[in-house]
Amino acid sequence: MDRFYITTAIDYVNGAPHIGHAYEKILTDIIARHYSQRTNDMYFLTGTDEHGIKIQKTAAAKGISPKELCDENSQKFKDAWKALDINYNKFIRTTDDYHKKTVQKIFKKLVEQGDIYKNSYEGLYCSGCECFLNPKDLTEDGLCPDHLKKPDVVKEENYFFKLTKYKDAIIKHIKENPDFIVPAFRANEVLNQLEDIQDISVSRAKSNVKWGIDVLDDPEQSIYVWIDALSNYITAIGYDTENPSEDFKKYWPVDVHVIGKDILKFHSIYWPAFLLALDLPLPKHIFAHGWITIDETKMSKSLGNVISPTSVLESFELKEPDAFRYYMATSAPCGRDGNYSDDDFKEKVNAHLANSMGNLLNRTLSMLVKYFDGEVKEEFLISANNELVEGSQKLIKHALGTVKVVENHFNHFEIAEAAQEIMGIVDMANKFVTDNAPWTLAKEGKMTECGQVLTTVLEIMCVVTALIYPYCPNFAKEMARQLSFNLDAKLDDLTSDNIKCGKLISKEEIKPVFLRVDSELADKSAKK
Ligand code: MSP
Secondary structure (H helix, E strand, C coil): CCCEEEEECCEECCCCCCHHHHHHHHHHHHHHHHHHCCCCCEEEEEEEECCCHHHHHHHHHHCCCHHHHHHHHHHHHHHHHHHCCCCCCEEEECCCHHHHHHHHHHHHHHHHCCCEEEEEEEEEEECCCCEEECHHHCCCCCCCCCCCCCCEEEEEEEEEECHHHHHHHHHHHHHHCCCCEECCHHHHHHHHHHHCCCCEECEEECCCCCCCEEECCEEEEEECHHHHHHCHHHHCCCCCCCCCCHHHHHHCCCCEEEEEHHHHHHHHHHHHHHHHHCCCCCCCEEEEECCEEECCECCCCCCCCCCCHHHHHHHCCCCCCHHHHHHHHCCCCCCCCEEECHHHHHHHHHHHHHHHHHHHHHHHHHHHHHHHCCEECHHHCCECCECCCCCHHHHHHHHHHHHHHHHHHHHCCCHHHHHHHHHHHHHHHHHHHHHHCHHHHHHCCCHHHHHHHHHHHHHHHHHHHHHHCCCCHHHHHHHHHHHCCCCCCCHHHCCCCCCCCEECCCHHHCCCCCCCCCHHHHHCCCCC
């Protein structure tokens, strides 16, 4: 694997980021950090989607210009991602000049080659979705099923993209590449949607939608959000219709677009069609994650249950975002919906991160200090002809085997499933300590055996540190420090002898990795 290019959806800036947006960025950051342990060249793109009627209307209601609203809210997304340690390489804004220029060129090229044509049109437009709806998809009351709002009747001249021309090629691609859409169960949904696909409107009359990119040579039309928004994945890395950059040649096609299930149609039908029209290769994978609810209820402004990610950190007084990242990432199996609740958050991170993982490292190192002044002796190292404690070698081998299992989960974007495997090794190591009771061995004077038990666990904690790093980068750095373990190493370089002989740690250098979340704090209602 020589390089890995990963993107998130770009968020609308008509509001501030909430934990649904955060869920996606956390998943993407975890995948990116994991693959940076497998490749030397990682490129992670995120950003904000800033055009369209929704933003125009929100700005008007606030009495500010759309650009002012975009600047204000785009910054909120950047601040939130900083607080969550989202380690992106580039943040694109669709109001960036280079993006707008390239989108105009893409549009012009498609007009010139006959893939885009002008036609008059009457349709039902939902500004929540920023798209025209098919009347058969409305609720019984004629509302948009996602936004429960009556769509606007729009009659205008629009430019249309010949989606129907690419229908067969897309169907073939989906059928021949079963891992194009992840999870696979969503592919059928997309194939069904493809059945009655029509050509799509790709512009809006300027008289109705002012806040958009002008169509070159026809300034009475604004390029409608999806062709603008989707193109970010290539404009950000230097695509140009005539002279694409070296970065573009290196990174395209993208390895994975991480998006929510609600926008799968745009990514697995519209986007491939635009790319085919531009004669560009298709994305390797489109990973559609599920949605996050709050206390099992859909997040909505009207219910007042929208939670911002930074307020969770603040209300639990978390100095680092690691526990929140871990919780969100493990909230649902691949592609399924997840849920956030304060009680569940507390319970899970206390159990997994404080009690099982952090505490295991803490007590093992404390025993090493207590019994051996923090020194790993030659005879503690476990090898085929030096295994006094039954099962130590097997356990270390199992932990190393888990690295491959975790990698395989990541190959399928199974982030929660991979975390479960990692916690599985932690549980086995905890059981190994209980079963072999190093404190009893020490009491009985079986010091080499005692040392072997501790060294086995420390060896396993090195593997855990490397594997948990994408989820909890700060905790992993602290664990690596205490273990004198090189966290920059690639996963392939992990061996069974990460722990070396000699003084490992002193009493003063041992610190708890993660303190339990105080139950009192969870009752604060500051989050809403
Ligand atoms: N701007 C478009 C995406 C364009 S991508 C070329 C958009 N923006 S959005 O702000 O509405 O959503 C951004 C991402 O956040 C989407 O992938 C969406 O699925 C995700 N989520 C929004 N609410 C969510 C939850 N409640 N839960 C999980 N993800 C959610 O769509």
